[in-house]
Amino acid sequence: MPLSLAQSYAWNLARTMMACIVIFKINEQIFGVAEAREYDGDPLSIVREYDPWEIM
Template identity: 40%
Template sequence: MSHNLDLAQNHAWNLARTLMVPVTLFRASGEYGVLPTADIDDADDLEVIHEFDPWSPAR
């Protein structure tokens, strides 16, 4: 988890490109985190910031 949004966004994009799966940047308890989108459950108390899709031409 990170308190720095810019750092979290960069790591999220790099993770999506490395794994070649969509990942979601979220905030929980005042910190930012990243998970593969398929691993996020609707019951989780997460504030979704952005989904990074490695197959999308625009970042």
């Protein structure tokens, strides 16, 4: 998914689930979203982390 959609989706998930969500880069134009504790990929591919406790 594009970055703008991933950011919107990640923010919404973080606020709804009250869990840390990360956006990670799959390739130049594709990004993924996952719960931080479930993400086991390369830490260098993480673009942004949404922590609902810091957003509030």
